[in-house]
Amino acid sequence: MRQVCVLGIGQVPVQELWDKSLRELAVTSIVAALEDAGGVPVQALYVGNMLGGELTGQAQLGALVADFAGLAGLEAFRVEAAGASGGVAFRQGYLAVAAGLRDFVLVTGVEKMTERLDPEVTAALAHAHDGDYETFPGATPASLAAMIMQRYIHEYGVDRGDFAVFPLTAHQNAVNNPYAMYRKALTRAFYDRAAMVAAPLNMLDCSPTCDGAASVVLGPAQVARDLNRPVVKVSSSGLATDTIAIHDRADPLWLAAVAQSVAEAYRQAGKGPGDIDFFELYDDFTITAVLALEASGFAARGQAVRFANEAGIGLDGQLPICTMGGLKGRGNPDGATGVYQIVDVVQQLRGAAGANQIDCRVGMAQAIGGSGATAVTHILEVEK
Amino acid sequence: MKPKRDVGIAGYGAYVPRFRITAAEIARVWKPSQAAALKTEKSVPGPDEDTVTISIEAARNAVYRAQVSPPDIKAVWVGTESKPYAVKPTSTIVAEAIGATPEVSAADWEFACKGGTEAMQAAIGLVGSEMVDYAMAIGADTAQGRPGDPLEYNTGAGGAAFIIGPGAESVAVLEGSYSYVSDTPDFFRRQLQEFPEHGHRFTGEPAYFRHVLGATQALMTELDYGPEDFALAVFHQPNVKFPTRAAKSLGFTKEQIAPGLLAGVIGNTYAAATMLGFAAALDHAQPGDRILCVSYGSGAGSDAFSFVVTEVIEEKRARAPRVQEYIDRKKMIDYATYARYTGRFGK
Numbered sequence: 182m183r184q185v186c187v188l189g190i191g192q193v194p195v196q197e198l199w200d201k202s203l204r205e206l207a208v209t210s211i212v213a214a215l216e217d218a219g220g221v222p223v224q225a226l227y228v229g230n231m232l233g234g235e236l237t238g239q240a241q242l243g244a245l246v247a248d249f250a251g252l253a254g255l256e257a258f259r260v261e262a263a264g265a266s267g268g269v270a271f272r273q274g275y276l277a278v279a280a281g282l283r284d285f286v287l288v289t290g291v292e293k294m295t296e297r298l299d300p301e302v303t304a305a306l307a308h309a310h311d312g313d314y315e316t317f318p319g320a321t322p323a324s325l326a327a328m329i330m331q332r333y334i335h336e337y338g339v340d341r342g343d344f345a346v347f348p349l350t351a352h353q354n355a356v357n358n359p360y361a362m363y364r365k366a367l368t369r370a371f372y373d374r375a376a377m378v379a380a381p382l383n384m385l386d387c388s389p390t391c392d393g394a395a396s397v398v399l400g401p402a403q404v405a406r407d408l409n410r411p412v413v414k415v416s417s418s419g420l421a422t423d424t425i426a427i428h429d430r431a432d433p434l435w436l437a438a439v440a441q442s443v444a445e446a447y448r449q450a451g452k453g454p455g456d457i458d459f460f461e462l463y464d465d466f467t468i469t470a471v472l473a474l475e476a477s478g479f480a481a482r483g484q485a486v487r488f489a490n491e492a493g494i495g496l497d498g499q500l501p502i503c504t505m506g507g508l509k510g511r512g513n514p515d516g517a518t519g520v521y522q523i524v525d526v527v528q529q530l531r532g533a534a535g536a537n538q539i540d541c542r543v544g545m546a547q548a549i550g551g552s553g554a555t556a557v558t559h560i561l562e563v564e565k
Numbered sequence: 566m567k568p569k570r571d572v573g574i575a576g577y578g579a580y581v582p583r584f585r586i587t588a589a590e591i592a593r594v595w596k597p598s599q600a601a602a603l604k605t606e607k608s609v610p611g612p613d614e615d616t617v618t619i620s621i622e623a624a625r626n627a628v629y630r631a632q633v634s635p636p637d638i639k640a641v642w643v644g645t646e647s648k649p650y651a652v653k654p655t656s657t658i659v660a661e662a663i664g665a666t667p668e669v670s671a672a673d674w675e676f677a678c679k680g681g682t683e684a685m686q687a688a689i690g691l692v693g694s695e696m697v698d699y700a701m702a703i704g705a706d707t708a709q710g711r712p713g714d715p716l717e718y719n720t721g722a723g724g725a726a727f728i729i730g731p732g733a734e735s736v737a738v739l740e741g742s743y744s745y746v747s748d749t750p751d752f753f754r755r756q757l758q759e760f761p762e763h764g765h766r767f768t769g770e771p772a773y774f775r776h777v778l779g780a781t782q783a784l785m786t787e788l789d790y791g792p793e794d795f796a797l798a799v800f801h802q803p804n805v806k807f808p809t810r811a812a813k814s815l816g817f818t819k820e821q822i823a824p825g826l827l828a829g830v831i832g833n834t835y836a837a838a839t840m841l842g843f844a845a846a847l848d849h850a851q852p853g854d855r856i857l858c859v860s861y862g863s864g865a866g867s868d869a870f871s872f873v874v875t876e877v878i879e880e881k882r883a884r885a886p887r888v889q890e891y892i893d894r895k896k897m898i899d900y901a902t903y904a905r906y907t908g909r910f911g912k
């Protein structure tokens with residue numbers, strides 16, 4: 182397996198992009214990434230997307246996006262793993278180059294969620310959960326996450342208000358990200374007053390519905406070194422699954438797929454939690470971020486909220502998370518998010534994170550599908 | 566746009582039904598957990614009221630203020646999206662009721678919430694071209710909200726009538742107007758549908774704000790005015806939040822929009838909304854005040870007007886009830902009564 186590097190990144194500002202279609206978003210991010218990579222001849226395209234069929238009536242996104250990007254003929258297909266789609270598409274790209282099958286690969290995450298009204302979008306997002314046993318009787322993504330959060334609070338006696346540090350951090354960091362959807366910092370008072378979505382999750386505990394697309398170009402290390410900028414390599418990739426329904430888990434407060442994917446990533450990269458300088462974790466709901474910290478080895482069981490408040494998860498904290506806004510501040514265009522996370526990591530490692538720049542060498546990105554049924558973790562490093 | 570002849574508002578009249586229901590009471594039935602946070606109320610038409618009766622009340626008040634002889638009113642045009650007949654004009658009933666028939670032009674206008682101001686634009690043209698001396702434009706609605714839909718908290722009822730006439734007799738003289746329109750399907754109702762459909766968040770930026778801001782900025786550029794040149798500003802008001810936000814982003818202060826902002830107490834009166842707000846602003850204004858009036862209709866578009874109040878207002882204003890008097894005249898009802906009055910249990 183040869184070393185794989187990120188040669189180029191491109192992204193579209195995350196918003197309610199009323200005037201932009203799904204294909205237009207994807208192509209815009211591809212053009213930016215190819216330009217950033219110096220125009221290498223890509224040989225494959227992997228498209229991460231969850232809701233193309235449900236909300237746009239469009240499937241076969243691999244062929245569609247390749248076609249409209251002027252790359253018809255390329256190996257191309259769509260990768261779907263609910264919220265992890267973008268991360269898994271990135272893994273596909275990584276594997277193709279690492280295996281020596283392809284030299285230059287394009288990975289695109291794209292999602293168009295604003296074309297439909299809220300009830301339809303919620304119903305489509307619920308496809309990430311067990312259709313027969315969870316959503317058919319009426320559970321939604323928010324209500325399932327709410328039940329987990331309720332249990333967490335009960336088990337560990339955590340104060341409800343202590344969770345605020347997660348969305349507050351995300352929004353604070355999004356202020357300086359021109360591609361972020363929400364660029365205003367939040368106050369604790371604002372968080373405490375926020376309306377309930379599904380108790381105890383309030384509006385600010387839930388990432389927004391939005392549109393977006395991000396792309397990365399992957400290639401061999403020797404090409405990256407010729408590009409006259411910091412060389413960012415993909416050190417490892419781990420992917421695992423868990424039961425799809427929460428009720429089938431031995432422990433609903435343990436994200437086993439996260440733990441497994443992280444263990445694989447640490448092993449391949451020869452690293453541990455102490456080596457990770459920052460973590461682009463999956464904060465679709467605040468509780469997911471909390472459990473991801475624990476399953477990824479950064480905090481003991483039941484301690485992640487205290488860790489966040491005491492050790493710190495801001496840019497100057499012990500473990501910066503969501504350094505460019507995360508899902509809550511930057512936005513969560515579902516299937517595209519996993520690729521936006523990679524873009525955020527690369528910007529940090531290149532030293533191109535602007536006002537949000539932290540001192541770093543090793544970054545971790547992790548995308549999660551549903552209630553943790555799929556988890557994909559990547560560790561990236563910059564060559565110094 | 567401005568006609569060659571000086572025109573203005575020779576008379577204006579308002580009407581709001583007396584019944585009120587609070588948003589909290591509606592929430593009590595549909596979403597009790599939200600009731601405590603809701604502070605607004607809306608007007609409800611009584612069992613024998615509809616867009617026709619509301620239009621007639623407003624029209625009469627306009628005639629009293631204008632002191633014009635009804636046969637001299639050569640056009641009676643009603644803008645509404647709740648006309649009782651799909652085919653049979655409301656306007657002819659109103660024209661007959663005020664004594665303007667038979668030598669009169671009458672027709673109903675539809676452009677969602679800006680049907681009334683569309684009629685105003687046309688009335689300005691009719692009078693400005695000297696084809697006639699007086700033309701009446703009315704905006705009136707008994708707005709329909711699907712039970713349980715978020716819109717139900719705001720759908721109100723009311724009407725306002727404006728008689729456009731020669732500038733010399735006007736309580737406010739027109740400086741210019743502007744219309745800004747695009748094909749934007751944010752909110753609509755098909756032929757036999759009882760309740761409209763709306764695009765949730767799509768009704769915001771791409772719809773209301775694009776057109777309201779677009780029309781206002783174009784009018785102000787054309788007339789070379791800034792927000793500070795206006796004493797008062799009235800924006801279309803489906804709720805309190807939208808016009809407040811529009812005003813802020815255009816540089817208007819809360820004080821400038823307060824007299825014309827009625828959505829919190831009577832709800833969204835649809836085609837009457839901007840015109841009732843304008844009437845309330847006229848009730849409040851002093852001679853010399855410049856007033857901006859910008860409507861919005863889904864589908865979508867905005868009409869923007871700039872008027873300057875004259876000395877004539879002092880004398881004419883007192884001849885008919887002010888908007889505030891209709892607002893203050895209220896009888897609270899509960900949801901069951903509201904459901905009965907709005908025909909939920911059949912007519």
